[in-house]
Amino acid sequence: MLEKDNHVFEKTIVVGIVTQNQDEEKLKEYLDELEFLTYTAGGEVVKRFWQKMDKPNPKTFVGTGKLEDIKYYVKDNDITTVIFDDELSPSQQKNINRELGDDCKVLDRTNLILDIFAQRAQTSYARTQVELAQYQYLLPRLTGMWTHLERQRGGIGMRGPGETEIETDRRIVRDRIALLKEKIKTIDKQMAIQRSNRGAMVRVALVGYTNVGKSTLMNAIGKSEVFVENKLFATLDTTVRKVVIRNLPFLLSDTVGFIRKLPTQLVESFKSTLDEVREADLLLHVVDISHPEFEDHINSVNDILKEIKSDDKPTIMVFNKIDAYKHLHFDENDITAEKTTKHFTLEDWKQTWMHKIGKNNALFISATDKLNFEEFREKVYDAVREIHITRFPYNNFLYPEWKDTNETE
Template structure:
């Protein structure tokens, strides 16, 4: 499969490359490169240099212009860097041209994300999903990475010169894709049966950008030990736990995190995992309020959710990590417009975000504002639960009456 950067004894030094187009600001480019660096570090690499070029659009042949490409070549030779990562998906021709010019390992954003998913996959389900996405991504890129596939198949006549060898590899990959799709259908059918067997309990799904604290919130809510780590895509497999808030039981699902430019093949392969989102009655959209680009992350998640499921459903916006939020107060004589960096958390709550009906600011790690959060979630779940189980309505009324006296 894709070469794993972290399998080497020493961290692989890498350079990062991005193109700034007119519709993107300088700050956004830096945020994108920060995320690419985080992805590289998650994969076990060490980013040592960043290159950015202003272009109307990426060069169709080499992504960046010839002058910038020569600058990158010179740097990599001097500093003995053997891997370069581009913050976009490269076309097969771009990939081929860049490798011919650079003579090093060339990765793009999609390739890097797939590598991380491959390392994070734990169950047979996740491994099958990732492997399928990898093969689908690599099929049009056979000339650079797959001339060794005939050894996996074995047999006489599997080594052919030139184009014959490539065609052999292409047939092998198509066979693998067909088998993986068959395997995935079987697993998906099993997963669907499992979901059906859960009955009519209200389903709540944790959604959000990767690394916003969904798994931490899951652990606190369900008193379980779902793997949580300060790295991108710490968890891939959907975890479902039964949770009870006071007198109402419901199912809570922790789903894979979204990310900007999430590879299309990956979304398709993880269809069954994302079914937890489709079948959820309530969504907990978790946001890392301490992240400088959290508003754009909200947009990415919202757009991805719309692709997954067109139906509107109750959504609670959970601004997490308030304990990590920081800002720089403006000086009294500073006449420049106030920016997001100058907003205190209290001022933030007075903006459009804090004024929404289903919106709450918390810290899952330190359980800040957790009682209020549970009440908001309880109210949302109760509304659906009482419609499904109307004969229990008197229980909820009794509970509400008791709490109103406190």
């Protein structure tokens, strides 16, 4: 264990591989994200291990020699947790556990994300969703796993299912999964009724990668108090607020952040939460433009939107955190230098594919510093008004073009 700023962190190492589909630069980025996930869960990464392979070893994920290196490092440095960047198969996890010993926990990216969700779940509904996802993940891994877990003392990856001996029985776990599904189905019906009771008011949903500033933006535009923290998945439960710009009311929802390699169990169990996205009339796709890999983040979010059949909705791209955007200086006089996207200024970016989005569908703001915020409010107002007019063609006189003194609620 390590202690920093009165917090105790588990000593952790992370492991990844370079393959034909994942070069060294991409792996570094994934391991950076895995390290942030580990920190969010309560761990401190003290070392990274990686290896070049055509494909993962079906028995131990990494090669036997690399696993031997990890084993000695774990033993010599009192490492409590080893986290792999990709999902391990049940047999891989079992073999690695056997090799590293019972004093060291072996987790994968999916297990880590589920653990963070378990920490962050505040409401009964969110806890039920997370518990279902955990059981679905653990079911194929029951054989030979519980005796190992019994000897642990809690911590990362040990929250929720797996702490009691009774769950060792597959039938009991399956019964629990069935029970949780029924419970979620009941709550889903209640939430569907709640959504239908909101009437025909235009619905706007904030979507985006985790930690891009959706909750900060929600607070800024809705003047609400949504929890904000510089950690991944700070918000799990969907927050819905009635917002008024000028005198035009609409509903704004803040949804759970997406992430690359998002566990399929979570997409399934958070179906109702994602229904806020499915039933939205307009999406505000928030992007952290200060992140060096923000284009990958956009693609990951679009993939999930496609998965939940919401990729064809009217969307405004909101490029947030322009106050934090940094670019490398480029020497125009150096004829040997090659200008890359890392040298792009914001103006350079606006001339790329972002230009094709259209003037009315791309915004560049800072939710924290309220930079370009009036332009943001104006474009959201125009988009919501356009939807509202088609829905209430006879009520247009209520929403004139001129701006009154009403502020956002």
